[in-house]
Amino acid sequence: MAEFWHDYIWPTLWIVIKIVAIILPILVAVAYLTFAERKIIGGMHRRKGPNVVGPFGLLQPLADGLKLFLKETVLPTRANPVVFFIAPMLTFSLALVAWAVIPFGDGLVLADINVGVLYLFAISSLGVYGIMMAGWASNSKYAFLGGLRSAAQMVSYEVSMGFIIITVLLCVGSLNLTEIVNAQKTVWFVIPLLPMAVIFFISTVAETNRHPFDLPEAEAELVGGFNVEYSAMPFALFFLGEYANMILMSGMTTVLFLGGWLPPFDIVPFTWIPGPVWFVLKISFLLFVFIWLRAAFPRYRYDQLMRLGWKVFLPISLAAVVIVGGVVVAFDIQSVLGAKG
Amino acid sequence: MIEALVFYMFAFITVASGVMVISARNPVHSVLFLILTFFNSAGLFVLLGAEFLAMILVIVYVGAVAVLFLFVVMMLDINFVELRQGFLQYLPLGGVIGLVLLIEIVVALGGMNIDAEAAAGGAAPTPANLTNTEALGQLIYTHYIYLFQAAGLILLVAMIGAIVLTHRRRPGVRRQRIFDQVTRDPKECIELRKIEPGKGI
Numbered sequence: 298m299a300e301f302w303h304d305y306i307w308p309t310l311w312i313v314i315k316i317v318a319i320i321l322p323i324l325v326a327v328a329y330l331t332f333a334e335r336k337i338i339g340g341m342h343r344r345k346g347p348n349v350v351g352p353f354g355l356l357q358p359l360a361d362g363l364k365l366f367l368k369e370t371v372l373p374t375r376a377n378p379v380v381f382f383i384a385p386m387l388t389f390s391l392a393l394v395a396w397a398v399i400p401f402g403d404g405l406v407l408a409d410i411n412v413g414v415l416y417l418f419a420i421s422s423l424g425v426y427g428i429m430m431a432g433w434a435s436n437s438k439y440a441f442l443g444g445l446r447s448a449a450q451m452v453s454y455e456v457s458m459g460f461i462i463i464t465v466l467l468c469v470g471s472l473n474l475t476e477i478v479n480a481q482k483t484v485w486f487v488i489p490l491l492p493m494a495v496i497f498f499i500s501t502v503a504e505t506n507r508h509p510f511d512l513p514e515a516e517a518e519l520v521g522g523f524n525v526e527y528s529a530m531p532f533a534l535f536f537l538g539e540y541a542n543m544i545l546m547s548g549m550t551t552v553l554f555l556g557g558w559l560p561p562f563d564i565v566p567f568t569w570i571p572g573p574v575w576f577v578l579k580i581s582f583l584l585f586v587f588i589w590l591r592a593a594f595p596r597y598r599y600d601q602l603m604r605l606g607w608k609v610f611l612p613i614s615l616a617a618v619v620i621v622g623g624v625v626v627a628f629d630i631q632s633v634l635g636a637k638g
Numbered sequence: 639m640i641e642a643l644v645f646y647m648f649a650f651i652t653v654a655s656g657v658m659v660i661s662a663r664n665p666v667h668s669v670l671f672l673i674l675t676f677f678n679s680a681g682l683f684v685l686l687g688a689e690f691l692a693m694i695l696v697i698v699y700v701g702a703v704a705v706l707f708l709f710v711v712m713m714l715d716i717n718f719v720e721l722r723q724g725f726l727q728y729l730p731l732g733g734v735i736g737l738v739l740l741i742e743i744v745v746a747l748g749g750m751n752i753d754a755e756a757a758a759g760g761a762a763p764t765p766a767n768l769t770n771t772e773a774l775g776q777l778i779y780t781h782y783i784y785l786f787q788a789a790g791l792i793l794l795v796a797m798i799g800a801i802v803l804t805h806r807r808r809p810g811v812r813r814q815r816i817f818d819q820v821t822r823d824p825k826e827c828i829e830l831r832k833i834e835p836g837k838g839i
Contacts, residue, residue, distance in 0.1 A: 305640070380670070411769050415693035422701030426673070429705070433666060433712050441712075448709050452702060459697075472771060600814075 315407055319396050327540045328358035334588045341592040368529035373435060376526065380434035385527065385534035388427030392541035395420040399548050400475045402558045402572035413474035414462055417549055418455075421504060424542060425451040428506075428513060428523045431535070435526035443522030446599065447506055447513035453606035454503040460614035461497045464490060464621040465553050470631045478557030485556040493617055494554040496610050498583070501546035503606065505539065508591035512599055547583035548576075555579045641685065648681040669708045676700045690771040 332347065332354070339346025347354035372378060398413040400406040410416060425448050432444015466472060468490070469480040487494045503510040514522030524535045551557060556579075558572030597605070625631060651674065658671040676699045683692035765773060778786050 377664075380666075410689065412689050412693050412771065415690070415697065419693050419696035419701060422697055425701075425705055426708075429708060429712070430670070445709065445713070448705055452705055455701065604816075 312407075319407060320393055323393065323396060323541060323544065324537075326544055327537050328362065330540045330544065330584060331361070331536075332358045333584070334591070337585065337588045338592045341589070362533070365529055365533040370529045370531060371526070373437065373526045376436045377434040380430050381526075382531060384427050384431035384434060385531040385538070387430065388424065388538035389534040389541070391420055391423050391427065392538045392545060395545050396548075398474055399545075399552065400478060400557060401576055404475075405558075405573060406475060409473065409475055412472045414466065414472045414477070414553075417474075418459065418462060421542075421545070421549075422451075422455050424504075424538075427535075427538065431527070432523040435523075437526050439520045440523050440525050443513040443515075443525075447523060450506070450510065450512060450602060450606075451504055453603060454500045454610070457606065457610035457614040458497060458500045458504065460611070460618050461493045461500070462553065464493050464614070464617050467618070467622050467625045468630055474552050474557075478552055478559060481556040481559060482563070485554065485559070485561075487554040487556075490554065490617075490621070493614065493621075494550070496614060497554065498550055498586070500606075500610065501550060502587065502590060503602070505542045505546055505587075507539075507543065507587055509594035509597050510602055511596060512602060515596060543584060543587055544580060547580045547587070550583055551576060551579040555583075645682070645685055648678045648685065652678040652682065665711050665714065666708070669704065669711050673700055673704045673708075676704065688770055690769075690774060 335357075336346040336354070347357040350356040350360045372381065395417055397407045398410060398416050400409070428447040428451075429444045432440045432442075432447070435441070465477065465486055468486065469477045471477065471480075502508075506513050511522075514524065524532060527535060558576040560567035560570065560572075560575055655671040655674040655678065659668050659675060662668045662671055676695060680692040680695045680700075683689070683695060768776075
């Protein structure tokens with residue numbers, strides 16, 4: 298019995314504890330990201346934002362969550378019930394499982410797998426299913442149009458994201474996220490690969506269906522997009538999934554381009570601050586940019602969105618793979634960065 | 639023990655959802671079950687230690703191919719009753735094809751088990767000091783680079799062919815030329831005029 302405990306139960310329990318330790322802070326961060334968004338956009342519009350519930354409105358996310366709990370879950374007639382309810386669960390759980398491979402600090406990672414980048418890319422490319430299933434299962438024109446738009450949009454931007462990830466991998470020589478961060482000790486990849494970093498960030502904005510690329514839920518033309526028919530908790534799951542995806546994409550950009558948990562300079566006052574704090578600070582900065590974009594830009598027209606993805610980003614990133622590959626081989630960059638190769 | 643359990647779970651779901659792909663009444667459900675099949679096969683690849691193949695399977699098939707497939711199937715307007723009628727008609731033919739494939743797999747794998755010489759011709763295991771990503775990369779990009787390039791060229795030709803066949807330039811369509819818009823000189827397009835009250839231009 299003791300052996301059984303030692304071999305099976307305890308490792309399982311330990312993993313569950315670690316998973317909870319990752320998911321809980323993310324859920325809290327998601328809740329307060331919605332609050333931060335309203336506050337920041339409020340500030341940019343010279344309004345106050347939510348300020349009634351609790352001090353400075355700090356309890357607003359809890360009140361919103363409670364409200365969504367108490368609302369009625371509506372199932373439209375002629376909707377496809379199983380797919381209708383699987384869709385929000387899928388969106389939300391996909392936004393969470395991807396965190397398994399994100400390194401928060403040196404060695405602070407749930408699963409340090411060899412193909413970490415591919416795993417992240419695979420999970421983020423699955424996100425489109427939640428939206429498409431929601432759009433189809435609702436049996437409503439607006440939701441369906443939203444789902445179709447989102448499918449086309451996410452597939453388009455994934456292509457250039459993939460190529461940009463390849464440029465980073467060429468510099469590192471490994472698919473492991475911890476090694477990608479360690480390869481940035483000399484210089485963060487955002488500096489040598491600056492155009493790629495910008496394109497990658499814009500692609501992540503499109504990938505998460507955020508402004509100015511939020512065509513799938515364009516409220517002016519599609520009422521509310523793929524989630525029109527959802528109410529109460531299923532809607533909350535979509536909402537949380539979208540924000541969790543924003544945090545995830547910021548984390549991905551941080552790991553690939555902003556040096557993960559590494560401090561900006563490897564000297565004393567910066568190295569006093571522990572790695573995970575740097576990681577969170579960088580993610581927060583990117584999230585601020587996400588919200589800033591929402592306040593600053595009008596929504597793209599759909600054909601412009603497609604043009605940007607296929608005719609601008611794809612050729613540039615394709616060329617970048619060739620150029621970066623050539624430079625890496627010609628100047629033997631991988632050995633300079635201390636990566637294995 | 640746990641590995642065996644996980645294997646049977648993935649294998650069972652793969653087979654079960656594979657059966658559901660052809661037996662589901664609604665084509666969209668069929669595609670969703672197909673995606674589940676892909677996903678569980680990726681799980682089987684991970685158990686085999688082929689994590690690179692597993693991730694590529696998810697990225698390429700689940701993340702791109704099946705999305706477009708689902709896209710098309712969702713937009714089809716299908717009469718389900720009519721669709722079901724052909725099922726029994728095509729069942730014998732499909733069964734025969736399935737049987738042929740099964741026999742071929744048995745012959746190929748069974749031959750390896752019986753004959754040592756045939757087994758030696760099979761795939762070599764991944765070298766122990768390499769991850770399977772590196773092993774695959776060496777095979778494709780170092781040992782078989784010319785064949786790989788040839789395959790790539792064929793695909794490129796196929797892609798260009800598909801574009802040429804389907805693309806037609808219709809006359810009279812007004813397109814947005816962003817370069818023209820950006821390079822326009824404000825002095826030539828905007829004229830400021832002083833309009834006195836009570837008079838037109």
